[in-house]
Amino acid sequence: MREWVNQLAEAGELLVAERAVDPRFELAAVTKRAQQAGNRPILFRNVKGTRLEVVTNLFADARRLRSLVPVKEGPFAAAYASMLDAAESRVVAPTREAPAPGDLQQGQLSDLPLITYHERDAGPYFTAAIVLARDPDTGVPNLSFHRAMYAGPRELRLRLGDSHDLTDYQRRAEEAGQALPVALLIGVPPAVFMAAGTHLPAGVDEYALAAELAGQRVDVYSGAHSGLPVPSATEIVIEGRILPGERRPEGPFGEVLGYYVPEAPNHVMEVECVTWRRDALFHSLLCGSREDLAPLEAINAARVYRDLSRRLPGIVDVSCAPAFMNTTVQIRPQYREHARDVMEVVFDSHADYNQLCCVVEEDVDLSDMNAVMHAFITRGRVDARTLVISDRAGFYRDTQSDFVGRVGLDATRPFGREGEFVVKEVPGLDAVRLADYLTRGSRI
Incomplete structure (x- = not known):
């Protein structure tokens, strides 16, 4: 050290x-x-x-x-x-x-x-x-x-x-x-x-x-x-x-x-x-x-990634940020129920920590929970894309059963309808340097 x-x-x-x-x-x-x-x-x-x-x-x-x-x-x-x-x-x-x-x-x-x-x-x-x-x-x-x-x-x-x-x-x-x-x-x-x-x-x-x-x-x-x-x-x-x-x-x-x-x-x-x-x-x-959460999130993500990659196709990346009990998985969807299968594997992979699982595609930054929630809200019926599992024990330090149960959110695009959810872009955005255009102005 x-x-x-x-x-x-x-x-x-x-x-x-x-x-x-x-x-x-x-x-x-x-x-x-x-x-x-x-x-x-x-x-x-x-x-x-x-x-x-x-x-x-x-x-x-x-x-x-x-x-x-x-x-x-x-x-x-x-x-x-x-x-x-x-x-x-x-x-x-x-x-x-x-x-x-x-x-x-x-x-x-x-x-x-x-x-x-x-x-x-x-x-x-x-x-x-x-x-x-x-x-x-x-x-x-x-x-x-x-x-x-x-x-x-x-x-x-x-x-x-x-x-x-x-x-x-x-x-x-x-x-x-x-x-x-x-x-x-x-x-x-x-x-x-x-x-x-x-x-x-x-x-x-x-x-x-x-x-x-x-x-x-x-x-x-x-x-x-x-x-x-x-x-x-x-x-x-x-x-x-x-x-x-x-x-x-x-x-x-x-x-x-x-x-x-x-x-x-x-x-x-x-x-x-x-x-x-x-x-x-x-x-x-x-x-x-x-300093406490970053290593814990990274290590848990690696464990989940390994379990998923061994059991399912199309796994791109995993994040357990923020707060390490949330797991977000980025996939390339291969079939209609792919996201649901991912959730099930995640919930089985580490009983202590995986309370919430969100599944996204490669067009969503899995480390940005605002982007994850936007994808979930805007890509179909939220009730049909929510998985709730009751009475499954979680975090071991849980004398009041506050960590029992799991929730999964499918934030992927409806299978077969991907063309309807192309994320809009502004051409030339990456090339813009604001200093070339904007200065600190005076009162009009």
């Missing part, structure tokens, strides 16, 4: 805050205000209460995300889907043993930036921390994102989502009466960050995807306390274990959907060791911001 930040700085993209900022609300407020103005990454050099610098908004820009995928041809969804295929079929070891960095320093949790993001948050949270663990039975490493609440100098409280492999690992370890060794990684190489946010089949190592994205094996060293394979370029490592049979209050916290999740009894991590590199960068992520 440090190398990437330096590259962004050299390209003139990095914003730098020299002024001292308070990690309680002020840092998040500055971050959000900067995000409202654009997607440039931000480096906070002077955060009160810590010697470490904080970097944020690294993954907020689609162009930067695209640069992380070595396949440059075609849309992002197709390129990233090819990385998934390569990772799942990889036979070469994805990691390479390396010595621990020579500049590692040891300290306490309280030495790190303790950032409180939202008004009702229960306290400071580590939001960009990746949890590294091993399958208790097979030993296969796993990388995944889970929020971690600071509860004291040697305690973090973790929220483990029901659909994550880590939750299964912890359950099996707990059933055996064992604590689960884990390491929280903060400030990892971009390929590792993207891999950790990608749900892979059980038994597939996220490091395999990271290696495919990076174009080389990931250098790792053995964590001093956990023995887990830690990426050598990681800025900060928190080692410890998730305790069996122990749940303590965690939350409330302002989560990805834009609302607070309430306090609940959640898992407890006993911290055993905290290390960081010299001049380490602490990665902060404002939940629900573009």
Whole structure:
């Protein structure tokens, strides 16, 4: 990550805050205000209460995300889907043993930036921390994102989502009466960050995807306390274990959907060791911001694209923006019910996230929801082109059944009547430079 930040700085993209900022609300407020103005990454050099610098908004820009995928041809969804295929079929070891960095320093949790993001948050949270663990039975490493609440100098409280492999690992370890060794990684190489946010089949190592994205094996060293394979370029490592049979209050916290999740009894991590590199960068992520949503939307789109391409013809591209629970699919219609078949596959491909599916043709920008809605409204009967599926469970974090059900919108042209819906164009539009025609005028 440090190398990437330096590259962004050299390209003139990095914003730098020299002024001292308070990690309680002020840092998040500055971050959000900067995000409202654009997607440039931000480096906070002077955060009160810590010697470490904080970097944020690294993954907020689609162009930067695209640069992380070595396949440059075609849309992002197709390129990233090819990385998934390569990772799942990889036979070469994805990691390479390396010595621990020579500049590692040891300290306490309280030495790190303790950032409180939202008004009702229960306290400071580590939001960009990746949890590294091993399958208790097979030993296969796993990388995944889970929020971690600071509860004291040697305690973090973790929220483990029901659909994550880590939750299964912890359950099996707990059933055996064992604590689960884990390491929280903060400030990892971009390929590792993207891999950790990608749900892979059980038994597939996220490091395999990271290696495919990076174009080389990931250098790792053995964590001093956990023995887990830690990426050598990681800025900060928190080692410890998730305790069996122990749940303590965690939350409330302002989560990805834009609302607070309430306090609940959640898992407890006993911290055993905290290390960081010299001049380490602490990665902060404002939940629900573009840095949170952009990678999630892109990764989900790739998964859906792969499922669709394997089962149906004519798939051009997929977008899961905005808000990642919406999926828009661009197709070349092959038959009358093509759009409806697309919706069914989408709703089956990722139960957690696909609440709404819109299907468009190549003459509609699938990333522009105004254009998508215009196509749906103007291309035929809306009642006949709406698919409603009731009582299908959705997002796992849904105690009130608010995410049950699906809606599909067919915004394609009526099959066989495409000539009636030719989008009007003004000849010569692309060649017009307004500066050649218009000046700032005075009063008439």
